[in-house]
Amino acid sequence: MAFGEKLKQERKKNGWSQEELAEKLFVSRQSVSKWENGQNYPSIEIIIKVSDLFSVTIDELLRSDEDLKEKVIEDSRQLAYPTLKYMFDVVFLLGAVFLAIKLGLLMLNKFTPLDVPLYGGSFIWNFGSLILMLVGGIGSGIVKDKYKEE
Numbered sequence: 001m002a003f004g005e006k007l008k009q010e011r012k013k014n015g016w017s018q019e020e021l022a023e024k025l026f027v028s029r030q031s032v033s034k035w036e037n038g039q040n041y042p043s044i045e046i047i048i049k050v051s052d053l054f055s056v057t058i059d060e061l062l063r064s065d066e067d068l069k070e071k072v073i074e075d076s077r078q079l080a081y082p083t084l085k086y087m088f089d090v091v092f093l094l095g096a097v098f099l100a101i102k103l104g105l106l107m108l109n110k111f112t113p114l115d116v117p118l119y120g121g122s123f124i125w126n127f128g129s130l131i132l133m134l135v136g137g138i139g140s141g142i143v144k145d146k147y148k149e150e
Contacts, residue, residue, distance in 0.1 A: 002038060002064060002065045003035065003038075003041065003061055003062075003064055003065035003068045004035055004036045004037060004038045004065075005036075006056075006060070006061065006064055006065075007032075007035055007036055007050065008036045010050075010054040010056065011032075011036075014054070018032040018033055018036070024049075024053060025046055025049050025050065025053070027042075027046065041065075041067065041068045041071045043075065044072050044075060044076075047061055047062070047068075047072070081143055081146075084143050085140055085143045085144060087139075088135075088136045088137075088139035088140035088143060089136060089140055090136070091132055091135055091136035091139070092132065092133050092135075092136025092137050092140065093136070094132050094136070095128070095129040095130070095131070095132025095133035095134075095135075095136060096129070096133060098125075098128055098129035098132065099129035099130075099133070102118065102125050102129065105118060
């Protein structure tokens with residue numbers, strides 16, 4: 001049985017109108033109507049509320065409708081990937097900051113009588129920012145492409 005049919009059956013079993021169910025779920029009556037007609041699906045938070053309200057398992061609600069199950073899986077991916085992509089973006093920006101610091105210090109040393117040394121060795125200052133920017137950019141691209149595939 002599809003989610004919409006199950007929702008309508010449970011609603012009618014309790015003698016509620018779409019409006020009454022909508023009030024209990026804190027959504028509009030139109031949302032309930034679209035769910036019952038299979039035009040749209042609720043978020044996982046609403047599915048949990050429906051499960052509690054009608055004393056049915058989430059498993060019963062999800063497994064009854066393949067499209068709903070796919071939507072919930074897709075929603076969970078959207079929550080996971082932005083965090084990973086954000087981490088790679090931070091690594092890229094860290095590399096850009098190191099590059100800006102190096103360039104700033106080089107310009108300061110060239111155009112002023114100051115002689116500010118670059119501590120940590122030339123390899124870190126010459127290649128560190130490049131490596132961070134490459135890892136961040138490539139990692140971010142891979143995560144974005146993987147999300148598009150799935």
